[in-house]
Amino acid sequence: MSDSNTTNFTNPSTFILLGIPGLEASHVWISILFCTVYAIAIMGNFIILFIVKTEPSLQEPMYYFLCMLAVTDLVLSTSILPKTLSIFWFNSREIGFSACLTQMYFVHSLSVMESGIWVAMAFDRYVAICDPLRHFTILTNSMVTKIGLAVVLRGIILTLPYPLLANQWPYCRTNIIPHTHCEYMSVVSLACVDIHVGSYYGLFLALFVTGLDVFLIGLSYTQILRAIFHLPTKDARLKTFGTCSAHLCVILTFHIPGLFSFLTQRFGHNMPIQVHILMANVYLLVPPMLNPIIYGLRTKQIRDSLVRHFTHRSN
Template structure:
């Protein structure tokens, strides 16, 4: 027994994902809402992309950024849900070491990319409302492309150190991950090494990068609200604010479960492990499902185009 306990899994060939620890007998039932949310996320985001591609009138910065958000939601949900469902349905818990690290990289990089997209959307709304006459000259297609590229590169480069650190650590405790996917901190806890650098870096990313994004969005909307309340009529104020409601909705849908998940990890030590795993899983799934619904319902241009495609021609 002492020999087996001291075995080093230095770059182990596989990790074992437990799914939802403590609720293994309910995996099939848990899979039902998860599968439903995944289907809605896939259909909703593909529909958004289809409508924006088919309608030339939607080929403008706001909808380009929305297309990026839809692609990010598709990548984020697809990088996690198929493996989770295979655990729930077929008890297929093994995941290759490299595949685990790749999944971890995709999850956290696309979360960072989505945060950057929200900043880009806030920039678009700020220019459209506070400087409407200059919107088309400021946010040209080349500028939008550069902003999109910068968002993707930033998200990838920020998360890359997670992958590099995790790959070089020895894993001597176990290769069992008490989670439904390769979540970063769940993998870190398996390492038999000094992970303080990783922990400090994670805190810097959480408070500096995400904090700066939220600060910029807050400043942008402070200026936007000032411009809206300076409009002469109530109808004009409501109409202008309506162009921001979808963006505000997806920000709340994304950041609310993220903050709740973070708080539950930091201050919910007495909560059962399955609660943390379920919250972390919902944090990835719920925004991907809600984002296309919010934009489909709140954005008149998308709603009208969707109804036109759904209504048979006479």
């Protein structure tokens, strides 16, 4: 590596991603795990999109939101994993300055969008279970479109300061990023100016989005659980409770590692960097794999539609 990567310079044209420092010997094995998770995520989410598009009976709010989630998961996981695998397999560590900021923006804006979609899905389940007679009058196609647009705009607008701030700061220390992808704090911590404004905004955004969304999701599922205990039969209660608990597990799989990764990068200076990087990848790669399984294949209508497609082809 040339001296220009570690000595003083101004605004490098490229950054160097190290992958997972200290675990270089295990990069191949980690890459196999990441690649398997990614392959399952791609296949599962494409199946969800295909089934919902081709099955007229699934043209309703819950499945529209599920399609939004599938598209978000596909773009989110694809925004980081190809570059991560190129680091692990080919030692291709360089990433252009603009490409790094673009990746950073996609990662954070899509994460905010995904969290918003879960809020929308929780609200949909709340209306469907607690007020079923008004479900389709409240969540009309027009309302679903407005909710989807609001979720997308929230992700775009709230995270827009990230690349704008990162782009205007000078970088005169090093261009080496000890990470598998361009994460906001990993990039701006290399700047040679006071980044407190950007750091405080990132902290506010993480706590605001996570706190607000978890509160709204928790509120929805609290009302859902109250409704579940009033269902007439034990089987109905257990079935609905099982579905809701599975949904909550996926949501927690995203929010807990994400918040852990975010906070440890700012305050957990004694935390091994390998733990931070692995957790950052877990919250970006595991939910896209679990979402089509938990939200899709565990849903009877989608499972039945998938069986019909396969049996029709076999005949």
